[in-house]
Each structure stands twice: as structure tokens, then as C-alpha cells.
Amino acid sequence: MRILNICAYTWEIGGPARIIYDHTTEALKMGHEVDILSPMTPGDDIYEIPTGARVIPCRRSTPVSNFYREFSVDLYKHLKNHVHEYDLIHIHGIWHFGSLAPFLIKNKVPKVITIHGLLDKWAVNHHKWKKDLVSFLYQKKILAKADLIQINNADEEENVIEYLGYRPKNLVTIPNGIRMEEYRNLPVRGSFRQQFDIPDDKKLVLFMGRINIKKGLDLLLPAFAAYLKVNNDAILLLAGPEDGYLAETKKFIADHQLTDRIRYVGMLTDTTKLAALADADLFVLPSYSEGFSIAVLEALAAGVPALVSDRVGFGEYIRQYNAAYLSPLSVEGVEKGLSDMLEKASTRAEFAQRGREMVAENFDITRVAQKMLEAYNTVLPT
Template sequence: MNILHIAPYFYPAWAYGGTCRAAWEVARATAKRGHEVTAYTTDALDGRRRATPAREVVEGVEIRRFANLSNRLAWARLFAPPVLAFALEGAIRRADVVHLHEYRSLLNVMALPILSRLNKPFILTAQGGVPLLVGRFALKRVYDAWVGRPLLSRACKLHALNTMEQTQLIEAGGRPEQVFIAPNCIDVEEYHALPEGAAFRQRHRLPPDAPLVLFLARVNKIKGVDFLVAAFAEACRQIPNAVLAIAGPDDGFLPEVQRQVGELGIEDRVRTIGYADGAAKLEAYRAADVYVLPSTYEILGITLLEALACGAPVITTDRCGLADEIQQNTLGSVVKHGDVRGLSDEIVRALNERDAARRDSERRREFVLANFAWDRIAERWENMYEACARKG
């Protein structure tokens, strides 16, 4: 098959979060199975740099990058690659099936008329983007009326990460028979030979034995960093030598977090690490005594899987798509979002039970590596692409 992915960001723009990595992993997994896979994307890389080159082949996936009008706007999630509009028709015409990533995207505005005119089958992965959550509400409602609902109604299949997103897609206008559920996964090969966490502590001058709480995600209001800081300040009253490491790219919310840290008087207990990926990311997870993802809304939470694959216990909120999985398999704790005392108590409990958590780390690792490997669901994606291609 000839499979075309259309995504606002793609390999290696990991600073944009788990959505980017998921699009890459699906493309890579199907390319490994012998299919012709191409990705049309923008040159978004991070808040300061653009991705290059304009065209390359990585692990069997051909990547075509088109320049955004502004990298600053792209970092604010306003992707505008004008030249892409002229290149899409040929790519869509050659494809057997098209996979759109993200729900609200100018790239979808460009692609939808061509897909409709050519009657080309496509799959939409919304990646949790359907609900109206933060800002630009009027613009989003206009988009939903003119682009979003037609996307949902015309898609061959709607990909949901879990039953939470399945409900969102149906309530927004999708039909139950369109929806198929498949979680985002991790590349398990990265987690077989893990580094030691001591290097992370040394690099960032963290005490070798201090109880360490880790947050590793975009520093964004929706990720609940302020909720974590408030709870951590409470926890410090019981464990005064605890340290909170905040790792991840700033989405514009870091100054507010730093102000809050100062007001709470815990500047000496909080370290701002910045973006961490590759070996540095794995070292951070290995160094942590507990990983916390306190999101206001999280359709899945890929960093929870990464932390568990490194053996770290985790805490998340009831707004996270993995909450039920974590509770049912005793992989960590789930607290009600906004319950500062509840989160503080769970942090204290995790730090006081560090030795027991280390003994249980291999069980957590094995569960994630067995159930959330991309290779395990690659065949499901292949079957879904083939079913849609037959309808074209």
C-alpha cells in the first residue's frame, strides 16, 4: 500500500509532545511491514528551530517538510505552510489511503477538499483534540462547523486512543461504526538497556539521596504543573529534603510556575530542568522516586508509559485516559484533579515507600513492555489501512 500521513509536526519534533511521536511510530511500524509510507508535514521542530532537510527518508518513511510562515506561530500551534497547499493534491492522488493527524489543523483545511473531490479514503486521529478546552473558542467553533464535522462524517475510520475519546468523537458527530480504538504505545527497544539515574542527579546538582519527584512534559497550564507545585509544597512539610524536578519545554506557562514557587517559598526545593529527550529523558525517569503527571486533561499520557517502562511508580489524575489502567493493574496512584491534599498525600506515601517501589519496578516495566509496544498493534493498523483502501 501507499500510505500518506499528513501531520502539522513529525519526526523529530518531539518537543511538541506525544502526538508527534505517535504519528512517527505508526508510520515507522507500517513501513517496517513493507508498505510505501510518506509523511507531508511542516518544518516545526521546537520553539527556536525549524526542522531540516526539506526531504529525507528515515527508516523507510519518506518525510517531506514544508516551511511554516512563522516558527513562533507554529510553536503557538498555528501551523501555516503555504507551499504545502500546492503539493498535497499529487500526494493524495498517489496514496491508497491517507492518515490525518490532529483534529483542528490548517493542514486538514487544505486536505479535506482534495480528499472529497478524489473520493480518497482517510483515517482521522484526533489525539484528544476534539473537546473545546483552552482558548480561541470562537475560532474553534467556526472550524468545527465548516471543517471538523465534515472531517468526522467523511472519514473512513476515526481513531480513538481509548473509550474516553470514543465518546468524544461520537458526541462531536462521528458514527459508532467509524470508531476503532488503539492506544499510543512506546518503542520498547529504547527501554531494554536502561541508564542509571545517578547521571541525571549529578548533571543537575541534585543530592544523590534526596527523595525526587519528577514532572516531565510540556510546561503548560493544561498539564497541571501549578497543581503539582501546590501539592509538592504541602508534601515538603513532611519530607523537607524532597526535590521536585520540572523537565520539559516551556509552553509559555513557566513564568507563572516560577512565580508560584517563589510565593510558596520552595525555590530551594524545585529545579527547572528544561527539555529532556533521548538518554537524558531515560536518566530522569530512572532517577525519579515518583513520576507525576497532574493534567487537567490528558487523553492518554504517554509519559506515564515511559516512566513505568523505566520502573518508576506514577501518580496521575482522574482526567487522564490511562487512569483506569493504572488503578486496575496497581501501577501507581490516581487522584482527583484539584485535590491538593490528596496529591500531596500520595507524593508523601510514594516517597516514604521508595524501597518497596524499587522492588516492584520490574513488574511495572514488564506490564508496559508487554501491553504497549508498537510492534504489537502494527498489524491492527495495517489491517485498518487495507480495509479503508479497499473502500476507495
């Protein structure tokens, strides 16, 4: 099978790029061919490319792409000239030009769309007028025409039904996965603290994700500041690329004189990211909206106790296993969670054990990728 993924395949995009990487790696092992068609802007950092895969960068067309996400004439031209070479097209996300382009060109190639949480109420209401316009013009029609719509969980199923007004027959639930073996042998504990000059007597609270308000930073920052007024025993580390909320974050830190307690270190990758997980005492992500958070899966796979909202994409699993502290989406709720989790090392250890068990039993990438390939086969011509 020759598979084409369409997604902005960059470090900045976060989870979707990692998902494509992992699924592509497994597909290549099974003898399939994979291309990744990626709208790019000069200066974007392309995500790691699996050995044997091909990334085809397509320049975003400005100024149109500033208004209409991922608009790229090069992407359209590539599809027009090469769409017949593929057995299946996998579109990641909605609302952007890459999700529309395959439907603009006459072809019979089966098309799969992964929602990636973008029909969540918070996501739909963000820049709502644009999404209302896109919905009116084509988005609902495209979802109806797709051969397969992949969702991650029951919440996404409800979101799709509410958005379309009916349950489409082409809906399939497949969760995201993670490569568990990458998190079994972490760097030596203490190496990250030494590299970033973090005192040994302070608990390390790690936020890892795009610096975007939807990640709940407007809750986390004041909650951590309130926690410090009672317990001056922790440092909050913010790791991730800027995505619209860095100026507000830095202003909060400066206004509250917390430069020695809340630190922004940019995006962490590879060994440095694993070292951060090895040294973290608590992972936090009180997000308003996630399709299926890879960052949370990574933390749990690494044995880091986590404080998250139930909007991270697999809240039902977390409840079933009691795998993480589920915080309400309020400053007070996050503050209480920080206090409850940081108070006792034994509590954190218990959460860490249950979290790792949950990931190992449900989200190992080898199982998940096989389910995806089986779903692909159901829409291929016989």
C-alpha cells in the same frame, strides 16, 4: 502501501511525533513507504526521522497561522500536487489546517483521523470560541467524511459521540504503543543526578511534558510546596518545552523561594531522558487532558512508579492493574499522593512492577502497529 502522515513533526509537539515515529518504524519494516508532511516555523526542531522515511517540511504561513493553527500554503500546494501518489492519508489531531487541507482537494485517497484526545471536555473548552467556530464551519463534517477515526480508549469514544451527537460507523479503538526494549537497559543509576547536581539524599520527583497548564502544573506546584513544609526530602524536576505556562511556573518558584527544590531543565531527549528515568524516584503527571500519554508509558516501561490523574488516556488499564497512584485533580489530592508515594520505597517498588507489567502486556508497539495497519487495510480500495 504508501502512507502520508500529516502532523507538526517536531520535538515541541511531544507525544504525536513519537507515535508517528514508532508506527512509521514498524510500517517500514513491513515494506510500506511513509512520508510525513509537517508544518514548521523557522527554528523548530524536527523530530527524529526513521531510517527510510521522508519528512517534508512546510513553512507555516504567518500571520494567519498565529490565529489558525498550522496554516500553511506550502502544505496545501504539496497535497494538491502529490495527493494522488499516496494510498492513504493519516491526519493527526483536529482543529488545525492540516486536518482540513486533504478535504479541500479533490481526491479519493482514504483518510484516517487520530483524535489524540482533542475532544476531551478540557481540550474543547480551551479557546472554546475558536473551536466553536471551526466546528460550525467544517470540523464535524470532516469527521463524518473520514474513512476511519482512530481513538485510544472508551473515554474518547464517549467524547466523539457527545461531539457529533451519534456514534460514527468509522470509529476504531487502537491504543498508543511503546518500544519496550528501549527501556530495559537504562543508563547507570546516578549519572543524571551527577550531571544536574542533584543531591543523593533527596528523592527525585520527575515531571516530563510540555510546560502547559493542562498538564496540571497549577496543581503540582502548590502540592509539592505543601509537601515540602512537612517533608524536606525531595526535589521536583520539570522537564519539557515551554508551551504557555513557563512564566507562571518560574514566578511560583521565585515567589515561594523554591529555586533549590523545584528546577526547570528544559526538554530532555535520548540518553539524557533515559538517565532521568533511571534516577527518578517518582514520575508525576496530574494532567487535566491527554489523548494517550506517551510520557507516562515511558515512565512505566522504565520501571518508575507514577502518580497521575485518570485523564492520561488509559485510566481503565491503570485501575485494572493498580499500575500507578491515581490522584484526584486537586492540590490536596496531589499532595496526599506525593506523601503516600514518597513515604515508603516498598510502595513505590510495588507500583513500578505492576506498571511495567501493564505496559508490556498491552502496549508493546509491535502489536499496536500491526493493529493500525490492519485498520488501514479495511479502508483501502479492493
